[in-house]
Structure formats: C-alpha cells, structure tokens
Amino acid sequence: MTFDKILDNNTLWAVRYEGVADNALQTLFSQWSDPEWLVDFFLANMSDLESYFKITDINQAIYDTIDDNQRMQCLILDLSPEADLDKIFRPLENSRTSEMLLGKEKAKIKDRPQHASWLRIYAIKLEPGCYIITGGAIKLTRTMQEREHTLKELNKMEQVRNYLISNQAIDADGFVDFLSEL
C-alpha cells in the first residue's frame, strides 16, 4: 500500500491499496455518486434499509445518499489548515473514551433531517489531529460485523494499523509521552 496526502498541512492522508488506481477517499466519493453502483448496492441491501431505518422507498434512499455524499465531499474540500480533525473523526467504538495507539475512527454527517446518515468514512488516528483514511461504507446495520461489506472495512483498518506498526511508522514512545501529558 501507498499513501496520498489529502491536506497540504499533512494532517489528513488516504491509503491507496495495491492494484487500485486511486486512494480510498477517491473510491468512496466516486462510488457514492455512481448511480449504477448505488442501485446495485441498495437492491442488495434493501432488507437492512427496511429493518433498521424503516425506509421502503429505494429511490429516496439513493437520492439521500447522493445528497449526503455531496455534503461529505464539500466538508473535506473545505477543510482549512486550521481545521480540528478531532471534531470530525470519532472513535469507532462508541464506548471508547480513552486514547489508544493508532485507534480506529469514523466520520459521518451530523444533523441530517429525517434519518441518520448511513455514510461512514473510516480512518486510523495517527496522533491527535492527524488521520489516515482507510475506506468507508454505507452502514445500514447496528454493528459492522453483521455485513460482509462493513466487516471488510474493519479488516482494512486492522490491515493498515498492522502495516504502520510493523513498519515502525509511528513513534510509540511519543504516544506514551502524549498519554502521560493528558
């Protein structure tokens, strides 16, 4: 895998996986604005949409996804060098309150009318305020383990985390220092 700088101030990066033409962020934005991809996805996952969101209109579900993707793109495009990414990304596990080395994180659109947004961008937290995007998903179920496409994203996060650790990309001592300062 290789890495693409998303923000010039080095706070946001995205993984480019082997055999894939562009990085994970480009793939997400492209899929979430591709009508063919969206129709196939929602036809395959209609039962989750009904069970978890009580939505039966596939047209509306896809229109909402297209609109949310646009909002998500604008959010990333408009990030200023001073933006606090810790306000955009949150720990993946809602129960996690403490910092962990290369923690798994998620970003989603807040304050969406009618229903919660199901779009997720997943990332690994390199250090406070610095993230590397590993992928994303349309999450329609309560847990990521329930569906293959979200489970795959969990595995990708683990893969990137392991890659960074095994290549000693991060300063573990620095992380211990950071924790002691908290």
Added chain:
Amino acid sequence: MKKKTLEFLEAHQSETPSTWREEAEWRRENWPWLRHSQKIAVKVLLQMKQEGLTQKLLAERMDCTQQYVSKILKGKENMSLDTLSRLEDALGISLIYDEQVAYPNMVAEEAFA
C-alpha cells in the same frame, strides 16, 4: 505531525497523483444539474431492472447509441429536453414532471386583490 510518521508517509507516497480533489471539485461546480442527472439515472436504472431491459434495447428504443445510454446511466450527462423526452417515451415513465405546482396557492379574492 511527528517527524518519524511524516517521513514514513512521504517515503511511501503513491507514484501518481490522486484525482480525488479535481473530481470532487468538478462535482461541486456542476452540482446544480449533476444532482438531477444522477437521480434521473437512478430512476432509469430501476425501471430497466424492473422491465429486464438491457442498455442495447433501450438504445434501440431511443434511437441512439449504446455508448450514449451508458453515459446517461453514469449520471454525468447534462441531458437536453429532447433526450429526456425520448427516455420517457422509451421507458413509459415520467422524468421531467415529478411534482405539480399548487396554483393558485391562495384564495381567489387574494389573487385578484
């Protein structure tokens, strides 16, 4: 960012530049019509699935090339009214008029006051 992490990421940067920003900016710039194009493509795709209609057959019904149908289905085509009308006729669905405007939305006395 810590020097060690930055050095690692920069040493492992992709060889070719990413197109994510220019693509996202293009989508934002063209959003006023692009959102309609994407949503029309969704309607067309769902109707095609329902009917078991192939791109080739739709192209024949519209009297255009299959390549053009493929472009429409990608949701990136700024279609003319002529194209929209031919799509509607080919599929037997409404794409242009989704909602009626409630007019007059006021009582007659107010309208002529």
